Amino acid sequence: MGVKKGNELTVNIGGIKMKNPVMTASGTFGYGEEYSRLVDLNKIGAVVTKTITLQPRQGNPVPRLVETPSGIINSIGLQNVGIKMFLKEKLPFLIKFKTRIIVSVAGDKIEDYVRLAGMLDGEKVDGIELNISCPNVKGAGNSGKRNKLFAQDKDITHELVSRVRKETGLPLIVKLTPNVTDIAAIALEAEAAGADAIALVNTFQAMAIDVDNRKPVIAAGSGGLSGPAIKPIALRMVWETARAISIPVIGMGGIMSTGDALEFIIAGASAVSIGTGIFVNPQLPLEIARGIRDYMTKNRIKTVNEITGARS
Amino acid sequence: MKQIKAKIISNSRIKPSYFKMVMRARTAGPGEPVRAGQFINVRVTGRAGVLLRKPLSIYSACGKEHSIEVLYKVVGRGTEVLSRKAGGDELDIIAPLGNGYELPKKPQPVILIGGGTGTASIHFLAETLIEAGFSDVKALIGARDRENVICEKDLNKAGCEVQVATDDGSKGIRGYVSCLFESLAASAGPSMAVYACGPRPMLREVVRISRKFKVPCQVSLEEYMACGVGACMSCVVKTRKPSGGSSKQFVYKRVCSEGPVFDGSEIIWE
Numbered sequence: 003m004g005v006k007k008g009n010e011l012t013v014n015i016g017g018i019k020m021k022n023p024v025m026t027a028s029g030t031f032g033y034g035e036e037y038s039r040l041v042d043l044n045k046i047g048a049v050v051t052k053t054i055t056l057q058p059r060q061g062n063p064v065p066r067l068v069e070t071p072s073g074i075i076n077s078i079g080l081q082n083v084g085i086k087m088f089l090k091e092k093l094p095f096l097i098k099f100k101t102r103i104i105v106s107v108a109g110d111k112i113e114d115y116v117r118l119a120g121m122l123d124g125e126k127v128d129g130i131e132l133n134i135s136c137p138n139v140k141g142a143g144n145s146g147k148r149n150k151l152f153a154q155d156k157d158i159t160h161e162l163v164s165r166v167r168k169e170t171g172l173p174l175i176v177k178l179t180p181n182v183t184d185i186a187a188i189a190l191e192a193e194a195a196g197a198d199a200i201a202l203v204n205t206f207q208a209m210a211i212d213v214d215n216r217k218p219v220i221a222a223g224s225g226g227l228s229g230p231a232i233k234p235i236a237l238r239m240v241w242e243t244a245r246a247i248s249i250p251v252i253g254m255g256g257i258m259s260t261g262d263a264l265e266f267i268i269a270g271a272s273a274v275s276i277g278t279g280i281f282v283n284p285q286l287p288l289e290i291a292r293g294i295r296d297y298m299t300k301n302r303i304k305t306v307n308e309i310t311g312a313r314s
Numbered sequence: 315m316k317q318i319k320a321k322i323i324s325n326s327r328i329k330p331s332y333f334k335m336v337m338r339a340r341t342a343g344p345g346e347p348v349r350a351g352q353f354i355n356v357r358v359t360g361r362a363g364v365l366l367r368k369p370l371s372i373y374s375a376c377g378k379e380h381s382i383e384v385l386y387k388v389v390g391r392g393t394e395v396l397s398r399k400a401g402g403d404e405l406d407i408i409a410p411l412g413n414g415y416e417l418p419k420k421p422q423p424v425i426l427i428g429g430g431t432g433t434a435s436i437h438f439l440a441e442t443l444i445e446a447g448f449s450d451v452k453a454l455i456g457a458r459d460r461e462n463v464i465c466e467k468d469l470n471k472a473g474c475e476v477q478v479a480t481d482d483g484s485k486g487i488r489g490y491v492s493c494l495f496e497s498l499a500a501s502a503g504p505s506m507a508v509y510a511c512g513p514r515p516m517l518r519e520v521v522r523i524s525r526k527f528k529v530p531c532q533v534s535l536e537e538y539m540a541c542g543v544g545a546c547m548s549c550v551v552k553t554r555k556p557s558g559g560s561s562k563q564f565v566y567k568r569v570c571s572e573g574p575v576f577d578g579s580e581i582i583w584e
């Protein structure tokens with residue numbers, strides 16, 4: 003009412019122009035196709051694919067997922083079709099829709115990320131999300147039993163991002179793990195190395211135990227917690243990060259409503275991603291986009307940017 | 315597959331912890347025909363902290379009426395919330411999901427084997443088979459004890475001959491339903507088709523016996539699910555590579571979208 007429909011929701015995330023600030027979180031929306039019969043992909047700001055690796059991956063043994071109060075713990079182990087099959091069979095379907103396509107990638111070593119970025123450069127994709135929240139095989143030698151994640155080390159984050167930066171002109175989003183002491187410091191490093199935007203948070207390391215069997219419920223032992231249970235912590239991390247850096251932040255972690263999404267935006271996010279919420283209600287990204295528009299109309303806000311980081 | 319609003323017609327307790335729920339689509343009907351072996355994914359609202367939709371097999375369905383029936387056991391928080399819903403309440407469901415059973419190509423005797431809540435998906439198959447003109451349909455149901463024997467009357471009503479096995483012998487024969495199957499399979503010839511839904515150890519036995527008697531066997535699996543549409547990769551099961559090879563060579567298939575029904579010989583049991 004009064005405000006022109008459509009353009010007031012647009013955002014520019016590090017060069018990716020989206021019709022609205024609502025995206026899907028990697029790993030919760032497959033390759034887009036799986037949900038396409040339920041959700042109108044044309045109405046989503048951007049689709050972020052399941053994380054793709056150089057070779058196809060089988061992933062972890064089952065059980066891979068369990069519900070906990072207000073959350074879920076998963077350990078899928080990056081089961082995906084691999085970059086070749088993705089480009090040949092999954093991407094052609096996605097490009098039929100009027101949404102932005104962001105391909106999430108990961109590898110065991112920095113070279114893997116470089117090669118993946120090289121293969122995506124020149125393809126019909128709108129951006130690359132570096133999922134550096136997975137264990138770094140190269141760094142395994144000096145750490146204990148648990149491999150350090152790339153995004154748990156400032157120097158490795160810097161090296162990884164700057165090497166990928168040289169490989170592609172596509173907008174680069176760096177997705178961070180919350181399993182660190184100082185997330186803003188890692189984000190600053192990614193920015194300095196040439197990232198165009200920062201996405202956070204990935205899941206929190208967590209576990210559940212079956213007391214009858216006295217064993218972890220998840221076959222891999224532990225997994226990552228997502229959903230409303232993590233929202234307040236994710237929000238605080240987005241707030242800290244957005245204050246520290248000058249590139250856009252994509253906020254996520256337990257968003258289940260327009261109100262949740264607005265909290266992230268006001269905390270400093272330029273866009274938001276929906277993960278676990280999609281499982282509960284596949285229409286959620288669309289409902290939140292509408293909800294944000296209504297909020298803006300009601301409060302006479304012309305652009306999403308006006309409220310990004312607009313804490314009073 | 316559609317996300318639909320359904321109105322609950324009834325939700326009644328049929329045994330101490332079992333409920334049967336009938337619902338009718340409120341938004342335009344599902345449109346696509348529903349098949350035995352498919353399931354619905356029900357959103358659970360009304361209790362803080364419960365997130366995931368709950369997958370439930372279709373117990374019966376009527377296309378004309380846009381109605382779907384489910385039969386479920388209360389085992390945790392989600393199913394407990396469902397059990398407190400009443401006629402008139404609205405549900406948000408995604409349906410129909412999964413592939414469903416393949417019916418036999420020619421008339422032949424059919425054996426249906428249900429264990430625990432798995433009997434629910436067998437019931438819809440029985441109805442479908444009998445409607446399609448199969449005259450010799452036997453149902454074998456297994457449960458821990460008599461309190462957990464479900465669908466017996468409904469299966470009878472559908473036109474099946476029903477035999478029961480319980481672990482403690484409180485109803486039917488004492489022992490596993492797979493023993494019932496083994497003796498039946500021994501007396502019948504290889505010209506029959508077998509369908510089973512239930513706990514893993516039961517399915518594994520059924521597949522072993524089917525192989526022994528060289529009868530085709532389809533099994534319907536249950537696995538923990540998040541999305542129900544093939545996007546999250548949480549519900550996978552190990553299957554043999556089409557090229558054969560050793561059991562170390564496997565591919566994970568998604569129970570929700572590539573199943574829940576699989577050819578018994580495809581599954582790698584562990």
Ligand SMILES: Cc1cc2nc3c(=O)[nH]c(=O)nc-3n(C[C@H](O)[C@H](O)[C@H](O)COP(=O)(O)OP(=O)(O)OC[C@H]3O[C@@H](n4cnc5c(N)ncnc54)[C@H](O)[C@@H]3O)c2cc1C
Nearest residue numbers: 368369370371385386387390391392393431434536537538
């Ligand atoms: C394709 C499919 C069809 C199903 N059909 C039926 C049916 O017709 N009737 C019926 O009573 N149940 C059926 N189930 C099982 C049903 O989905 C679970 O019992 C239900 O989700 C439990 O939810 P809850 O919140 O009450 O229990 P929770 O608190 O989540 O769990 C309680 C117990 O149930 C087990 N459980 C939870 N989710 C599943 C699951 N998806 N599959 C198997 N076990 C699970 C848990 O391991 C735990 O031991 C089906 C499951 C699948 C995958």
Ligand SMILES: Cc1cc2nc3c(=O)[nH]c(=O)nc-3n(C[C@H](O)[C@H](O)[C@H](O)COP(=O)(O)O)c2cc1C
Nearest residue numbers: 027028029053076133203204228229255256277278
């Ligand atoms: C089942 C599942 C699979 C996921 N897979 C990936 C993945 O492949 N790559 C990735 O970067 N994040 C992955 N995530 C993390 C989500 O993208 C998101 O960062 C996290 O779940 C927090 O958001 P949420 O609470 O809205 O789900 C996954 C999350 C879930 C629940």
Ligand code: FES
Nearest residue numbers: 542544546547570
């Ligand atoms: S439940 Fe998500 S892939 Fe099967």
